[in-house]
Amino acid sequence: MSRHNHPNGEQNSSRLTRRGVLGASGAALAAGLSGCAGLTGGGTSNNDSSADGETQIDYWFYFGAAERDVMANLITEFNEMDNGIQVNEQGVPFGEFLNKLFTAVNADNSPHVASYFGSFGQYLKPITHPIDDYLSSGASNKYFDFAWDSLQVSGSTYALPIDIHGKALYTNENVLESAGVDPDFTSWESFSNACDTIVSDSDARPFSFLNWRSGQEAFRAYTSALTQAGGNVLTGDPGNYQVAYDNDIGLETAQLMANITGEFGWDTPTFQSDSARVEDFIAGNLAMFIAGTWSINNLKNESGEVYEDLALNFERPFMFPGDGDNVAWCESNSLFFPNNANHDEAEKQAAVEFAEFVTQNNAEWATAGGHLPASQSVAESSAVKNTALWQDIGTISTMHEMVTNEQVRYQPSTSVDLNSSRFWGSFLDMYLQNTDVQTGVQSSASELQSALDNA
CATH class of the missing domain: 3.40.190.10 (Periplasmic binding protein-like II)
Structure with a gap:
């Protein structure tokens, strides 16, 4: 993986804090950040959410190189399905991701879905919404119990895990x-x-x-x-x-x-x-x-x-x-659902449908990213078990063993x-x-x- 494929968290050198973003006015943020509209972009406030009869969903992520290609393929596959949903992707540099996301939420210009680390559920809770009412029946059973239970926040589901690395x-x-x-x-x-x-x-x-x-x-x-x-x-x-x-x-x-x-x-x-x-x-x-x-x-x-x-x-x-x-x-790369007063119920439902698809159909994520898929059926599929990372090198199989035996901890x-x-x-x-x-x-x-x- 390239250095930029898995961010190292040094984005925190920025002086813009979580509390500062939540407490500042939109005008002050716009001035302090040289124009928040230019920073955020891609929010539903700038889009027709029902263009061409489809529900438009905005998704922000920080992935690069191989992970970026896999996610792009998953988005394309989802968009080609006859489900009335169109996902619009936007890559955001990892070093800017948190500040940009908090700023966008403050301005009601946030995406419907945003990638971040699953252990940040408590940190992101003030700017995201739970999705229990939008999940499909039995969704919790699709993921390793360890990941599902660990990523719950105050008894509610705020994110779906893509992987366990x-x-x-x-x-x-x-x-x-x-x-x-x-x-x-x-x-x-x-x-x-x-x-x-x-x-x-x-x-x-x-x-x-x-x-x-x-x-x-x-x-x-x-x-x-x-x-x-x-x-x-x-x-x-x-x-x-x-x-x-x-x-x-x-x-x-x-x-x-x-x-x-x-x-x-x-x-x-x-x-x-x-x-x-x-x-x-x-x-x-x-x-x-x-x-x-x-x-x-x-x-x-x-x-x-x-x-x-x-x-x-x-x-x-x-x-x-x-x-x-x-x-x-x-840790788990995960999908969160930012608050935005402009998001209607149909968009929220569509966002969760997209997130379930991405997190439950991502066998290639193991090969390209080196991660164990968080969906247990995907992780234990022949598509993953027949890879060199499982059979020969053992990174994925070892991580599967550790997750199964709960020998990892967020x-x-x-x-x-x-x-x-x-x-x-x-x-x-x-x-x-x-x-x-x-x-x-x-x-x-x-x-x-x-x-x-x-x-």
């Missing part, structure tokens, strides 16, 4: 074999000994906690390690969350993360580029790193094939120490943008040896708690 451990089998190691990926002792052997018996580095230079990537990997250690990012319920990783378990887990580039000497704190770990893995200079199912696309050549001399596996990442649950971070659904680099930049700094663990964790926890208290 998550992070696990990529291994370069050539490097492991040359070092003569075969680690047990459920044992910290075995994993640690293997890493030390790679350091002493090869020219490669054994393990990187990150696959990309990003605070969000540090957060996602840290979440897995923290949960396996018995800790939590937050405790409590939406509206009353308390930061929970500034305790002994959280600090110990952060110290382990920092030790990888420090005391252990398993990775270098230097990044020559954002994608340096991917490049090192391909070149055989890195034995293992934590990365997402979609990251398989970073390991392919221009013909869309995994590099011929790259022998790799995708292992469940349950090697971290502690007495917690064997789970890993996961990040908490909060009323703040939990992916923001303002919360997790210090974790990247810890990994890069630019700050000490105590300072980094306390800085992150204080910033996040303040945001939660003032949301």
